[in-house]
Amino acid sequence: MFVQTVAPPLYMAPVRLYVGGLPPDVTEEQLRARFTPFGAVSACCIAPPKVYGGASFPRNFGHVELEPRDEASLRRCISAYNGCRWKGAVLKCALARPHYLERLHEAEPEAGAQVGACLGARRRGLGAVPGAGRRMLC
Secondary structure: OOOOOOOOOOOOOOEEEEEEOOOOOOOHHHHHHHHHHHEEEEEEEEOOOEEEOOEEEOOOEEEEEEEEOOHHHHHHHHHHHOOOEEOOEEOEEEEOOOOHHHHHHHHOHHHHHHHHHHHHHHHOOOOOOOOOOOOOOO
16 A cells, blocks of 8 residues: 655745845835745844934844745745845845854854954953944844
8 A cells, every 4th residue: 555645845944035136115024024925034134324413323134034945936036136136225135144253153163252252251341341242132
């Protein structure tokens, strides 16, 4: 007797995408809706504006964590949105690079652990580390 089994659909691991050139009036919900045709959006954030003195400057980029259906849908997503116009702005879409602390930890595990510990101490208010703590928390 032959029993046919149906394999569950295979999903790729979540992929973090960099989306640059965002219009200043775009919201996270609009960005999330823009990427949902290509897979499930598990996280979405837009970089907060920089404040110098009393002036606020939009940074016009964000990150989307996408769970694409397959590799082809990921490629279609990046090629569809890289260079496309949205609300008068030209988008840039690419795979996001790992954070500099992650890259440092991969290159030198001991140094990466020290920097990570110092960064945690700075966030808790226990000390200052020059150059640490610049990560966008989203």
